[in-house]
Amino acid sequence: MNSGSNTIAVFNIHPDGSLNPVSGSPFPSGGSDPVSVGLKGNTLVVVNKDQDPAQAATATGAILPNYTTFNVSPGGQLTPVPDSTVSVAVGSSPSQALIASRDNVAFGADFLGGLLQSFSLDPSGALDQNLPQALPTSIFTGLTGGRLPLGMRTHPFLRILYLDITPVSKVAVYTYDPQGHLTFVRAVADAGAAPCWAIVNHAGTYLYVTNTGDNSIEVYSLADPLNPTEVQHFVMDSNNGGAVFSTVIDHSDEWIYVSSEQSGATASVSANAFHTLKIGADGTLSEPFAPTVLPVTSTPPVRVQGITVF
Numbered sequence: 001m002n003s004g005s006n007t008i009a010v011f012n013i014h015p016d017g018s019l020n021p022v023s024g025s026p027f028p029s030g031g032s033d034p035v036s037v038g039l040k041g042n043t044l045v046v047v048n049k050d051q052d053p054a055q056a057a058t059a060t061g062a063i064l065p066n067y068t069t070f071n072v073s074p075g076g077q078l079t080p081v082p083d084s085t086v087s088v089a090v091g092s093s094p095s096q097a098l099i100a101s102r103d104n105v106a107f108g109a110d111f112l113g114g115l116l117q118s119f120s121l122d123p124s125g126a127l128d129q130n131l132p133q134a135l136p137t138s139i140f141t142g143l144t145g146g147r148l149p150l151g152m153r154t155h156p157f158l159r160i161l162y163l164d165i166t167p168v169s170k171v172a173v174y175t176y177d178p179q180g181h182l183t184f185v186r187a188v189a190d191a192g193a194a195p196c197w198a199i200v201n202h203a204g205t206y207l208y209v210t211n212t213g214d215n216s217i218e219v220y221s222l223a224d225p226l227n228p229t230e231v232q233h234f235v236m237d238s239n240n241g242g243a244v245f246s247t248v249i250d251h252s253d254e255w256i257y258v259s260s261e262q263s264g265a266t267a268s269v270s271a272n273a274f275h276t277l278k279i280g281a282d283g284t285l286s287e288p289f290a291p292t293v294l295p296v297t298s299t300p301p302v303r304v305q306g307i308t309v310f
Contacts, residue, residue: 086129
């Protein structure tokens with residue numbers, strides 16, 4: 001995603017790992033400030049956050065944040081799906097396009113709007129929006145934090161969605177049906193601060209939640225997938241003021257890779273780094289290597305985000 005230019009870049013991957021842009025790349029994102037994509041077959045779901053202060057449309061509300069889809073050709077070109085754009089409220093800050101592991105379903109979280117979005121994907125790739133869903137009041141009893149849903153992940157083979165609720169340090173558990181309708185089950189505590197993103201291992205036995213507020217990862221056992229149980233609060237190497245952000249797990253379920261970013265103007269630029277975490281047989285984490293500092297030299301704060309693995 002190129003948030004500043006409202007485009008999506010697409011690349012061919014060569015056998016040696018090198019990249020070159022496909023013909024026509026980058027492609028218009030269908031909105032302002034694209035921040036997340038999800039791929040289901042030949043359908044690409046894009047979230048346009050519309051929260052870039054450098055763009056005039058963001059300040060005036062002339063363009064609404066949205067969820068939209070594209071057909072992906074065999075050559076990688078993107079074509080907007082007709083009538084596929086679902087706009088949401090000004091300032092609602094949609095932040096993730098999550099493709100469910102089961103069925104033709106996608107989820108979104110309107111971070112500042114406090115709503116969960118769910119969609120089914122029709123055969124053409126268009127989004128069929130379900131009724132947006134507010135977070136249950138019971139999650140916030142006795143707490144003063146806002147209702148800010150952010151990171152989401154589905155169980156690899158069960159119709160279960162895990163959702164981070166950032167200001168109150170909880171993880172909500174939902175089930176969903178084949179059309180994406182959500183049913184709240186419970187919320188569990190996170191010993192860390194400001195959970196932002198989540199991953200589940202491919203075996204469906206452990207959930208890992210990234211806590212940006214205290215630079216940690218919370219490890220949960222999914223022996224009961226509807227009732228995650230904490231087994232470790234793993235505090236990362238601070239790496240000169242770094243705050244953990246994006247997380248990805250490799251296909252062997254043996255390694256987790258985490259990007260960290262500068263947590264503020266006083267943090268060193270070397271806080272922008274990749275961490276390599278080893279997963280033990282019991283699901284717990286260790287960090288056997290020093291973080292790999294990224295070659296970022298700009299004036300702070302710089303926030304390197306986004307990571308994936310083949």
